[in-house]
Amino acid sequence: MTASLRSPDLHRLPARLADGREIVYFDETADPVRVLDDPRDLPVVVPASQARYDALTGDWVGIAGHRQTRTYHPPADACPLCPSTPANASEIPSPDYDVVVFENRFPSFGGAGEPVPADPQDRGSFVAAPGNGRCEVVCFTPDHTALFSRLPPRRVRTVIEAWVDRTEALSAQPGIEQVFCFENRGAEIGVTLAHPHGQIYGYPFVTPRTSAMLRTVAEHRRRTGRNLFDDVLAGELADGSRVVAGNRHWAAFVPFAARWPVEVHLYPRRRVPDLAALDDAERDALALLYLEVLRRMEGVFADTLPAISAWHQAPVRQGRDDWGLHLEIFSIRRAVGKLKYLAGSESAMGAFINDIAPEAAAERLRQVVVPAPEVDGADVDGADSGGADVGGADVGGADVGGGGPDGPVRDGQGGRAETPRDEEERR
Numbered sequence: 001m002t003a004s005l006r007s008p009d010l011h012r013l014p015a016r017l018a019d020g021r022e023i024v025y026f027d028e029t030a031d032p033v034r035v036l037d038d039p040r041d042l043p044v045v046v047p048a049s050q051a052r053y054d055a056l057t058g059d060w061v062g063i064a065g066h067r068q069t070r071t072y073h074p075p076a077d078a079c080p081l082c083p084s085t086p087a088n089a090s091e092i093p094s095p096d097y098d099v100v101v102f103e104n105r106f107p108s109f110g111g112a113g114e115p116v117p118a119d120p121q122d123r124g125s126f127v128a129a130p131g132n133g134r135c136e137v138v139c140f141t142p143d144h145t146a147l148f149s150r151l152p153p154r155r156v157r158t159v160i161e162a163w164v165d166r167t168e169a170l171s172a173q174p175g176i177e178q179v180f181c182f183e184n185r186g187a188e189i190g191v192t193l194a195h196p197h198g199q200i201y202g203y204p205f206v207t208p209r210t211s212a213m214l215r216t217v218a219e220h221r222r223r224t225g226r227n228l229f230d231d232v233l234a235g236e237l238a239d240g241s242r243v244v245a246g247n248r249h250w251a252a253f254v255p256f257a258a259r260w261p262v263e264v265h266l267y268p269r270r271r272v273p274d275l276a277a278l279d280d281a282e283r284d285a286l287a288l289l290y291l292e293v294l295r296r297m298e299g300v301f302a303d304t305l306p307a308i309s310a311w312h313q314a315p316v317r318q319g320r321d322d323w324g325l326h327l328e329i330f331s332i333r334r335a336v337g338k339l340k341y342l343a344g345s346e347s348a349m350g351a352f353i354n355d356i357a358p359e360a361a362a363e364r365l366r367q368v369v370v371p372a373p374e375v376d377g378a379d380v381d382g383a384d385s386g387g388a389d390v391g392g393a394d395v396g397g398a399d400v401g402g403g404g405p406d407g408p409v410r411d412g413q414g415g416r417a418e419t420p421r422d423e424e425e426r427r
């Protein structure tokens with residue numbers, strides 16, 4: 001029996017904010033001090049968003065005109081995501097928390113009701129629907145200056161439990177067709193609050209990128225009888241040149257057609273539709289690999305790494321059997337002090353031009369030296385890389401290093417990845 005990273009005392013504690021919004025604490029200790037009454041006098045924000053159908057592309061667009069007044073870069077002592085103090089009544093009434101989720105006060109989608117109509121093309125020229133759905137904020141830590149990549153593995157494990165809880169809750173809310181857990185990191189990405197946090201959107205429609213993937217997945221099934229996500233993962237592991245890291249339950253690679261200068265996808269080795277379907281060992285292994293990949297990505301440039309982490313989960317009501325949960329992490333950083341902007345080709349045509357070959361990007365990520373996460377001595381199933389073969393024995397023995405001498409190897413204690421550069425330095 002192996003111990004889990006999951007706190008044995010982990011529990012959820014729901015409450016309401018002053019304007020009726022839901023807040024849920026995910027606490028790692030049995031009896032934390034939590035203030036469940038919100039003392040603020042808050043006006044109720046009535047979401048007035050719409051979903052409008054773009055007849056030319058078939059995509060739905062959210063129109064949320066009420067969000068212009070939202071909090072924009074507040075000073076640190078007025079942070080709405082820090083625990084409350086006598087001087088700062090924040091969005092979290094308690095003096096402390098571990099992980100907390102609450103409804104966004106200025107949501108892009110809000111209200112329970114119908115999803116968008118399934119037949120918009122049959123409804124005339126200008127088809128709009130209420131922007132029903134849910135937008136939530138996930139605070140990863142009460143520490144205003146923390147970096148996600150430096151959180152203890154146990155905290156990341158709690159964040160995963162929060163994602164699972166919200167995925168299940170939002171999937172059950174009438175009108176929500178897709179649940180998207182994500183994090184925008186860094187001011188360059190447009191983050192208006194510095195406090196480490198992510199977001200969860202419950203959309204009243206299936207998003208354009210997911211719709212595109214559903215079509216290719218169905219087409220692949222029809223043509224080959226196989227699952228596209230399975231084939232992509234098996235192909236990347238067999239090729240190996242873009243594999244960055246992995247453990248018993250997960251693999252991380254730069255995708256063959258990477259769109260961004262720093263981009264890594266994380267796939268569970270067992271295909272599941274969404275986060276809720278991951279078992280305990282897979283959630284543990286995810287916490288560790290996610291931390292490692294973030295640190296590798298941050299190590300590429302001696303610079304802050306503005307980045308987006310995006311969970312691709314199966315839609316609530318369609319394509320679930322053939323969907324493969326995965327995480328896509330990417331950065332707009334292309335060099336120290338330089339950003340890749342989405343200009344004409346990308347923004348207008350959706351045609352990305354990447355300035356670095358994905359194989360070179362993967363090699364750059366493998367070269368980053370990453371210390372092993374501290375796991376409080378827990379023997380976590382799946383954390384063990386199984387020796388030098390980080391790719392894992394259960395997927396054709398693919399070696400994460402690309403099968404050559406250029407890849408990283410692990411020391412015998414499952415410690416930090418060692419790169420050829422280390423070896424050179426020892427000589």
Ligand SMILES: [Zn+2]
Pocket residue numbers: 079080081082143144195
């Ligand atoms: Zn803060």
